[in-house]
Amino acid sequence: MGRGYTVTTARRALNPTGGFLRGFTFTLNPYIGCAFGAAGGCPFCYVRTLPVAQAAAGPWGSWVVAKVNLPEVLERELRALAGNGRLRTATIFMSSATDPYQGCERTLRLSRRALELFARFPPRRVLLQTRSPLIERDLDLLKAMGEHVRVSLTIETDDESVRRALTPTSPAIARRFATIARLRQAGVPSQIAVAPMLPHDPERFARLLAAATDRVIVDTYFDGDGAHGRRSRALGMAELYGRLGYGDWFAPGMETRLLAALRTRMGAERVLFSAAGFAAV
Ligand code: SF4
Numbered sequence: 001m002g003r004g005y006t007v008t009t010a011r012r013a014l015n016p017t018g019g020f021l022r023g024f025t026f027t028l029n030p031y032i033g034c035a036f037g038a039a040g041g042c043p044f045c046y047v048r049t050l051p052v053a054q055a056a057a058g059p060w061g062s063w064v065v066a067k068v069n070l071p072e073v074l075e076r077e078l079r080a081l082a083g084n085g086r087l088r089t090a091t092i093f094m095s096s097a098t099d100p101y102q103g104c105e106r107t108l109r110l111s112r113r114a115l116e117l118f119a120r121f122p123p124r125r126v127l128l129q130t131r132s133p134l135i136e137r138d139l140d141l142l143k144a145m146g147e148h149v150r151v152s153l154t155i156e157t158d159d160e161s162v163r164r165a166l167t168p169t170s171p172a173i174a175r176r177f178a179t180i181a182r183l184r185q186a187g188v189p190s191q192i193a194v195a196p197m198l199p200h201d202p203e204r205f206a207r208l209l210a211a212a213t214d215r216v217i218v219d220t221y222f223d224g225d226g227a228h229g230r231r232s233r234a235l236g237m238a239e240l241y242g243r244l245g246y247g248d249w250f251a252p253g254m255e256t257r258l259l260a261a262l263r264t265r266m267g268a269e270r271v272l273f274s275a276a277g278f279a280a281v
Contacts, residue, residue, distance in 0.1 A: 005104045006056065008032070010067040013074035013114075014081075014092065020226050023279020024127070025089070027096040030070050030110035034098045036131065037061030041169035043240055044196055044221065046231045047097045061169075064104055071113040078121035090123040091281050101132035115141040115149075122148040125281040129193065130154065131170050133179040142188045150281060151190040152217070153180050157198040158205035165244050166198055180212050193278075195219035196232075197258065199249045206261030215270050216262055217277040222252040224274050 014026035021027060032052055037045050038061035047053060048060035056063040067073075081087035094100055100111040118126055119141055126145070128135065131154040135142075142149055155176050157163055163173055183190040192213045194205075197220050209216050221232035229252070232238075241250040248254075255273075262271040272280055 004035070005031075005064040005066050005108070007066050007068045008055075009069045010073055012077070013067075013070050014077050014090075017093065017096075020224070020275050021093050021096055021278070023275065024091045024093040024281070025086075025123075026092045028074070028092050028094040028100075028114065028126075029096060029098050030067055030100055030114060031095075031098040031102065031104070032056070032065040032067070033060070033063050035061060035064055035102045035104070036099050036167070036169050038169055041167050043166065044225075044232055044235060044237055046225055046235065049231065049235070050097065052097050064098075064102065066104060066108050066110060068108075068110070070110050071117065074114055074117050075121075078117055078123075081123070082121050087121060087123050092118075092123055092126045093278075094126055094128050096129075099130050099132060100128065101130040101134040103134075105132075105134060106137075112138050112141065115145065118148065119144045124148070125150060127152055127278070127281055131167075131176065133171055133175055136179055136182055139182070139186050139188065142183070143186055147189060149189065151183050151188055152193045152278070153183070153190065154193045154195060155180075155209075156194055156196060157200040158208055159198075159200055162199050162246075166240075177208065177212055184213065191215035191217060193217045193219070194258070196221055196224060197255055199246045200258065202257035202261050206258060206265055209262060210265035214266075215272070216266065217272045217274075218255050218259060218262070219274045219277070220252070220255050221250070 017024045032055045053060050105111050126149045129152045222229040225231040238250045
């Protein structure tokens with residue numbers, strides 16, 4: 001790819017949702033593919049099994065295709081939604097099949113330009129799902145969007161050795177906690193998504209999460225992969241956990257201790273679970 005991405009033009013920016021994200025009106029994916037999936041990163045990412053993962057040649061994570069006309073298409077769609085009165089009830093999940101703040105966003109700024117449009121045409125709520133501190137670059141727009149946005153920052157574990165083993169291309173855990181602190185300090189509605197929950201120390205992780213945010217969503221392979229864990233099994237997660245010495249963790253119900261520790265510290269209404277938790281925008 002040379003510069004790290006290729007480009008395409010999109011017919012649509014906002015896509016009607018279904019399945020896991022049925023609580024949202026639309027999804028928005030500025031990119032196809034995700035560089036966080038490179039070099040064995042996010043081995044649990046089931047997007048690699050979807051038709052969208054065939055958009056370019058090579059394994060998931062090795063390519064990214066940028067929808068370069070996204071701002072124009074999105075503006076047209078937001079104007080139409082504003083015109084027919086549907087914008088104020090629209091909820092948008094950004095992004096469902098990519099990370100909107102992966103490396104190439106630094107120069108391409110497609111996610112930033114989408115936020116500029118949302119600041120002008122505010123839907124009811126945009127849920128910005130990312131694992132990237134690059135989102136701090138757009139604090140000005142996030143603040144301007146007020147209650148029309150919520151940032152959902154992925155932090156799947158408190159254990160750097162687990163992060164290095166399972167998500168080696170993802171930013172360090174401490175760096176992501178610094179991002180959530182900056183968002184909170186700026187007054188941007190935010191939450192931490194422990195999704196998918198990776199091996200961790202329940203008490204220590206709960207303490208860190210409760211100190212960092214007002215809202216946590218926990219999700220697991222067995223509740224969040226849309227197939228009671230079968231998709232995650234098909235991706236080889238059980239074998240991978242076994243090889244890494246985390247075998248006991250690949251089982252339903254392992255979230256119980258973390259949820260209990262979080263609810264004790266934060267109150268049950270601030271600790272949400274799986275699809276219903278994400279949809280509670
Ligand atoms: S950041 Fe999200 S979309 Fe990207 S590879 Fe990881 S799990 Fe998949």
